[in-house]
Amino acid sequence: MTKFYMMVIAKKTDDSHCDEMNEDIVFEKKSELKEYLKSEGYFKETKNQYIKMDNEAMYIATVEKIKVK
Numbered sequence: 001m002t003k004f005y006m007m008v009i010a011k012k013t014d015d016s017h018c019d020e021m022n023e024d025i026v027f028e029k030k031s032e033l034k035e036y037l038k039s040e041g042y043f044k045e046t047k048n049q050y051i052k053m054d055n056e057a058m059y060i061a062t063v064e065k066i067k068v069k
Contacts, residue, residue: 003067005033012058033063 005027011019027033042050042061052059 001067001069003065004028005030006064006066007033008062008064010060010062012060013056037061 007025007027009023009025013019025036027036037050040052042052042059045051045060048063050061050063052061
């Protein structure tokens, strides 16, 4: 069985507006995912969500673990 991690990033500019960016990033190992999130400045919010604060916006990264047989 093979597993990988797919991450989708959404950009939230204010309380009512949230844009999903057309950027799906795939990682083969969880350690690669964590290294990327740390280098980009994301902090863990919930089990599968990470958050990054910017001056104008907030970025929410949602991680999904996918298993393939």
